Amino acid sequence: xxxxxxxxxxxxxxxxxxxxxxxxxxxxxxxxxxxxxxxxxxxxxxxxxxxxxxxxxxxxxxxxxxxxxxxxxxxxxxxxxxxxxxxxxxxxxxxxxxxxxxxxxxxxxxxxxxxxxxxxxxxxxxxxxxxxxxxxxxxxxxxxxxxxxxxxxxxxxxxxxxxxxxxxxxxxxxxxxxxxxxxxxxxxxxxxxxxxxxxxxxxxxxxxxxxxxxxxxxxxxxxxxxxxxxxxxxxxxxxxxxxxxxxxxxxxxxxxxxxxxxxxxxxxxxxxxxxxxxxxxxxxxxxxxxxxxxxxxxxxxxxxxxxxxxxxxxxxxxxxxxxxxxxxxxxxxxxxxxxxxxxxxxxxxxxxxxxxxxxxxxxxxxxxxxxxxxxxxxxxxxxxxxxxxxxxxxxxxxxxxxxxxxxxxxxxxxxxxxxxxxxxxxxxxxxxxxxxxxxxxxxxxxxxxxxxxx
Numbered sequence: 001x002x003x004x005x006x007x008x009x010x011x012x013x014x015x016x017x018x019x020x021x022x023x024x025x026x027x028x029x030x031x032x033x034x035x036x037x038x039x040x041x042x043x044x045x046x047x048x049x050x051x052x053x054x055x056x057x058x059x060x061x062x063x064x065x066x067x068x069x070x071x072x073x074x075x076x077x078x079x080x081x082x083x084x085x086x087x088x089x090x091x092x093x094x095x096x097x098x099x100x101x102x103x104x105x106x107x108x109x110x111x112x113x114x115x116x117x118x119x120x121x122x123x124x125x126x127x128x129x130x131x132x133x134x135x136x137x138x139x140x141x142x143x144x145x146x147x148x149x150x151x152x153x154x155x156x157x158x159x160x161x162x163x164x165x166x167x168x169x170x171x172x173x174x175x176x177x178x179x180x181x182x183x184x185x186x187x188x189x190x191x192x193x194x195x196x197x198x199x200x201x202x203x204x205x206x207x208x209x210x211x212x213x214x215x216x217x218x219x220x221x222x223x224x225x226x227x228x229x230x231x232x233x234x235x236x237x238x239x240x241x242x243x244x245x246x247x248x249x250x251x252x253x254x255x256x257x258x259x260x261x262x263x264x265x266x267x268x269x270x271x272x273x274x275x276x277x278x279x280x281x282x283x284x285x286x287x288x289x290x291x292x293x294x295x296x297x298x299x300x301x302x303x304x305x306x307x308x309x310x311x312x313x314x315x316x317x318x319x320x321x322x323x324x325x326x327x328x329x330x331x332x333x334x335x336x337x338x339x340x341x342x343x344x345x346x347x348x349x350x351x352x353x354x355x356x357x358x359x360x361x362x363x364x365x366x367x368x369x370x371x372x373x374x375x376x377x378x379x380x381x382x383x384x385x386x387x388x389x390x391x392x393x394x395x396x397x398x399x400x401x402x403x404x405x406x407x408x409x410x411x412x413x414x415x416x417x418x419x420x421x422x423x424x425x426x427x428x429x430x431x432x433x434x435x436x437x438x439x440x441x442x443x444x445x446x447x448x449x450x451x452x453x454x
Contacts, residue, residue, distance in 0.1 A: 020450035028372035035120040036138040045073020047337025047352040048143035054356035056103035065110040079173040118417035119332030139359040146338035149189040149292040154260040179285035186226040189292035200342040202290035293342035326355040373438040374419040382433030384410025388425035
């Protein structure tokens with residue numbers, strides 16, 4: 001903006017290049033494909049069931065696949081919320097709605113075996129309790145959830161008094177823990193190598209359990225050892241409430257983590273308090289670890305079968321975090337819930353509704369229009385060398401054979417429903433056997449010549 005002369009020169013170059021290309025333009029004719037109006041939802045947790053119910057309520061037959069033998073996912077282990085509500089009541093109601101809905105077909109104990117097709121016309125083969133099924137559907141919603149990190153630190157697995165926050169929550173629901181002192185260590189397995197991300201729910205979970213302990217046993221001493229307190233959303237008031245109830249928060253530095261040992265059979269936690277600038281020791285009856293939220297073990301396998309990307313942490317990667325937050329780069333496939341990243345329950349449900357809304361924009365159409373500027377094979381030039389097949393990021397090109405003039409002719413075929421017109425095939429072809437409509441070599445050459453004329 002501060003270089004008007006250079007900007008004007010660039011504008012002239014661009015206009016001259018566009019004019020040169022326009023002399024060689026050819027009509028583009030988009031194609032249409034019919035849409036299958038059924039949907040597939042992978043994962044039967046809160047997010048998956050919400051998405052399935054949203055689609056079924058709009059009249060679309062929805063196939064809900066769950067790898068375990070029951071619906072509910074991680075929410076089955078959440079017994080109470082920060083505000084005191086019981087999520088199991090809502091979960092039971094949601095499961096009942098899903099199971100009784102005539103448009104939702106539930107398959108537990110399921111595993112994806114094969115997946116193929118493109119937006120509007122997918123085909124999935126899966127097993128369910130030993131039986132193999134094949135379904136055709138127009139969209140996919142991935143809601144496979146996540147899992148709790150199993151610590152190897154701080155005597156976890158060696159001493160039954162060392163538990164995770166979820167395990168503590170189950171204890172608090174079923175009985176009184178009977179402890180005089182409880183220590184909680186936050187950020188266990190997250191915000192450090194190899195998981196640098198924040199697991200988001202840990203602080204709220206720790207404060208929630210601390211308040212429940214104080215409610216059941218006001219005389220129990222509760223210590224929360226934290227790096228940073230991040231009570232996401234409008235929940236900061238509960239942090240203040242916990243302090244008012246006598247919960248003691250002690251900050252520790254990343255390079256001076258708490259030390260846990262056994263002292264005459266009793267758990268002993270040592271930590272340096274940066275405010276006191278002194279090391280303190282706490283004898284406790286119960287040690288609780290805020291374990292990280294980590295990706296499902298089967299994410300990599302599922303991502304390979306569905307040809308979906310994972311981020312560096314192993315969660316499924318959306319197309320764009322701001323513009324397409326519930327879409328994948330592959331059209332017709334959407335994601336929601338903990339499969340995407342660690343998040344609170346209400347965020348998972350909201351994202352599930354968003355994914356269902358995006359999916360319904362496809363299912364509600366009789367046909368969808370395909371991109372017009374896509375690849376086209378020049379059969380007389382193509383000799384079937386297959387150089388373009390492996391580099392194609394959308395797996396839109398296949399090698400075929402047919403009889404021509406009494407001999408077997410090899411060539412490639414491009415699927416217009418999968419192709420995105422990226423041009424990788426055109427760049428790798430040594431025989432001018434494939435090109436991208438509206439970007440032929442002669443058109444690009446004319447633009448380059450026009451630019452050099454300037």
